[in-house]
Amino acid sequence: MEKTDFQKAWKTFEIIALGFVLLSILVILYSVRELLTPFIIAFVIVFFLNPIVNYMEGGGISRTLAVVILFVLSIFVLFILWKLTWPMLQSEINDLKENAPLYLNRIQTGLDRAVDLLEKNIGLLPKGTLGKPLHEKINSLMSGTSDVNSLIKIVKELATSFIIIPFVVFFLLKDGRKVKKALIAYVPNKYFETFLVLFYKIDEQISNYIRGQLIDAFSVGLLAIIGLYLFEVNYSFLLGAILGIFNIIPFIGPLTGFAIGSSFILIDTGSTVDLLKFVGVYACVRILDDIIIAPLVLSRSVHVHTLMVIIVITLGGFFHGILGMLLAVPLFCSIKVTFQTLYKGLIEYGNW
Amino acid sequence: MSEKGLFHLLVQKIRGGEGDIIPVLRTIPIFEGLGFNDLKKIELIVHKRNFMPEEIIFYERQPGTGMYIIKKGVIKLTKTINEERVKIGELRDGEFFGEMSLLDEYPRSAEATAVEKTEALGIFRPDLFGLIESNPKLGYKILLRLSKRLASRLRETTERKLREMG
Numbered sequence: 001m002e003k004t005d006f007q008k009a010w011k012t013f014e015i016i017a018l019g020f021v022l023l024s025i026l027v028i029l030y031s032v033r034e035l036l037t038p039f040i041i042a043f044v045i046v047f048f049l050n051p052i053v054n055y056m057e058g059g060g061i062s063r064t065l066a067v068v069i070l071f072v073l074s075i076f077v078l079f080i081l082w083k084l085t086w087p088m089l090q091s092e093i094n095d096l097k098e099n100a101p102l103y104l105n106r107i108q109t110g111l112d113r114a115v116d117l118l119e120k121n122i123g124l125l126p127k128g129t130l131g132k133p134l135h136e137k138i139n140s141l142m143s144g145t146s147d148v149n150s151l152i153k154i155v156k157e158l159a160t161s162f163i164i165i166p167f168v169v170f171f172l173l174k175d176g177r178k179v180k181k182a183l184i185a186y187v188p189n190k191y192f193e194t195f196l197v198l199f200y201k202i203d204e205q206i207s208n209y210i211r212g213q214l215i216d217a218f219s220v221g222l223l224a225i226i227g228l229y230l231f232e233v234n235y236s237f238l239l240g241a242i243l244g245i246f247n248i249i250p251f252i253g254p255l256t257g258f259a260i261g262s263s264f265i266l267i268d269t270g271s272t273v274d275l276l277k278f279v280g281v282y283a284c285v286r287i288l289d290d291i292i293i294a295p296l297v298l299s300r301s302v303h304v305h306t307l308m309v310i311i312v313i314t315l316g317g318f319f320h321g322i323l324g325m326l327l328a329v330p331l332f333c334s335i336k337v338t339f340q341t342l343y344k345g346l347i348e349y350g351n352w
Numbered sequence: 353m354s355e356k357g358l359f360h361l362l363v364q365k366i367r368g369g370e371g372d373i374i375p376v377l378r379t380i381p382i383f384e385g386l387g388f389n390d391l392k393k394i395e396l397i398v399h400k401r402n403f404m405p406e407e408i409i410f411y412e413r414q415p416g417t418g419m420y421i422i423k424k425g426v427i428k429l430t431k432t433i434n435e436e437r438v439k440i441g442e443l444r445d446g447e448f449f450g451e452m453s454l455l456d457e458y459p460r461s462a463e464a465t466a467v468e469k470t471e472a473l474g475i476f477r478p479d480l481f482g483l484i485e486s487n488p489k490l491g492y493k494i495l496l497r498l499s500k501r502l503a504s505r506l507r508e509t510t511e512r513k514l515r516e517m518g
Contacts, residue, residue: 054486177396189401193410193417193476196399200478344415 033320038161040323042168046176047207048214049074053173067173071166088237096235103267198341202334209330215297217247220254220289227281234268243282247289249317249325250309258282304333373398376423376473379446382497390490397479403427403466412463416453418476422446425470429462442467454480454498 029036049070056066172179180199187195221244228236239261246257261282265274304312309329316328374391377383383394401420403409409420412432420427422445429441429449440462443449449464454477484491 054482058486058488181396181399185399189403189407189409192399192401192474193414196476197417197478200482 030319037320037323038164039168040320040327041161042165042172044210044214044323044326045165045169046172047210049169049173050176050207051211064174067170070173071170085237092235092238096238099268106267194341198338201337201341205333205337206327206330209333210326212297213248213250213326216289216293217244219293219297220244220247220285223285223288224281227285228278231277231281233265233274233277233281235264239264239278243285245322248322249313250329251306252310252313253325254286304329304336308332371395372423373400373473376421376446380421380448381501382451382494384497386490386493390493393483393487393490394475394494397475397483399474399476401472401474403470403472405466405468407466409464409466409472410450410460412461413459415457416450416460417457417478418453418474418480419448419451420464421448421473421475423471423473425472426467427464427470427472428467429464431462437463451498451501453477455502 052070053063053066056069057063061069180203184192184196184199221240223240224243225237225240228240233239242260243254243257246253246260249256261278262275265271265278268274312328312332313325316324316326316331318324320327373395374388377386377391377394377398383391386394400423403425409427410416412430422443424445427443427449428439429443430437431440432438450460452458453460454475457477480494484495
């Protein structure tokens with residue numbers, strides 16, 4: 001049946017209206033992004049734990065009981081981990097606190113030297129252009145007053161998150177399927193099958209990616225901690241944890257973790273032997289990761305060009321820090337899959 | 353009220369009633385002989401859909417996503433043959449169609465349209481695969497029944513072809 005001009009114009013209007021609605025949702029989400037952090041963390045945890053609940057449910061127990069058992073087990077495991085790691089972490093934090101002025105002093109001296117060299121060699125820069133703001137920042141860091149307010153803010157945020165996250169995780173694990181079903185029930189018949197497939201594809205993309213990245217980052221962090229501890233590198237726990245956390249972000253993350261770690265060792269002891277130990281451990285962990293861990297846990301990798309991955313990660317970091325960087329790639333893939341599915345389901349088969 | 357009645361009510365309350373979906377599922381060969389608990393799990397992946405008269409359920413050639421069971425109403429199946437839309441069948445309450453799409457994305461061989469106001473239950477591949485993954489025992493039962501249905505269809509087609517060839 002031939003479409004009339006009015007029908008064509010109406011379809012165009014529908015597409016523009018849909019775009020406008022999506023854009024409005026994005027703007028609203030961006031303006032309340034600070035409030036979204038605990039919910040994003042909860043979603044990340046749900047994506048990570050959901051397969052375990054599914055597996056337990058397959059064993060014949062009810063979903064609610066499976067979620068309760070998983071919660072109790074998680075609390076137990078976290079408690080044991082805390083007990084095992086806290087003494088080590090505490091002594092490293094105390095050492096760091098004690099030595100912080102010394103490290104900042106060393107950074108200042110080093111930066112002063114670099115700034116002097118720059119200002120001397122670049123004639124256009126009047127003396128103090130670079131040095132003054134740098135001194136001000138370092139002095140505020142050394143006095144420690146600038147961070148008191150932000151520390152209170154972080155503690156407040158953490159307290160709120162500790163209440164919100166477990167609740168959201170519990171109910172999403174227990175009733176997530178029902179929520180999904182209820183949401184999709186509102187899709188008109190004409191687009192129902194297309195949207196159902198799309199929903200699952202997005203869910204699969206995000207959950208596979210997040211699960212893979214978290215397991216990979218945990219393994220890298222653990223291996224790095226063990227390696228650095230065995231080679232008696234100072235701050236082995238903190239440095240290993242930094243390598244693990246930064247590993248969540250593809251391409252840029254491992255390099256950033258390495259840069260931070262090696263700079264820290266140079267500031268701490270300045271010893272070439274320590275730096276070589278760190279580089280050696282890092283290289284071994286990377287090889288193990290690339291050959292064994294990553295192929296196992298990141299089996300269903302996303303097909304996006306490296307340059308695109310770097311661009312979307314940078315954008316993710318700009319919008320929502322490290323969480324934004326973790327979610328940037330799966331969100332980009334979801335958008336890609338949305339366009340592909342909509343094109344196939346709605347336009348190619350003519351049922352838009 | 354008798355003691356049996358009270359106990360029955362209590363059991364009903366704990367395990368939940370049959371509702372209006374499970375009795376329909378029981379009549380479908382793919383779920384034939386499955387217990388209440390299994391049917392309850394399948395009920396979780398069933399989508400209730402309502403169609404108005406002349407509303408298209410799916411188009412011919414559109415990639416298949418799943419099957420529909422007619423709870424109440426009538427649907428017609430049409431196919432384009434020599435550039436003309438030909439009616440190839442009509443289905444009513446309790447009948448189902450599109451079950452092969454539970455296995456693969458092969459394009460639909462016909463177009464399904466509601467003839468009158470129709471209430472249908474949809475079961476779709478992504479949901480079913482998720483159920484199979486989390487409940488392999490139930491998955492095995494469903495896949496076995498689906499395979500039997502596929503085998504019987506294949507047998508019917510082969511016999512018909514042989515008859516046609518004389």
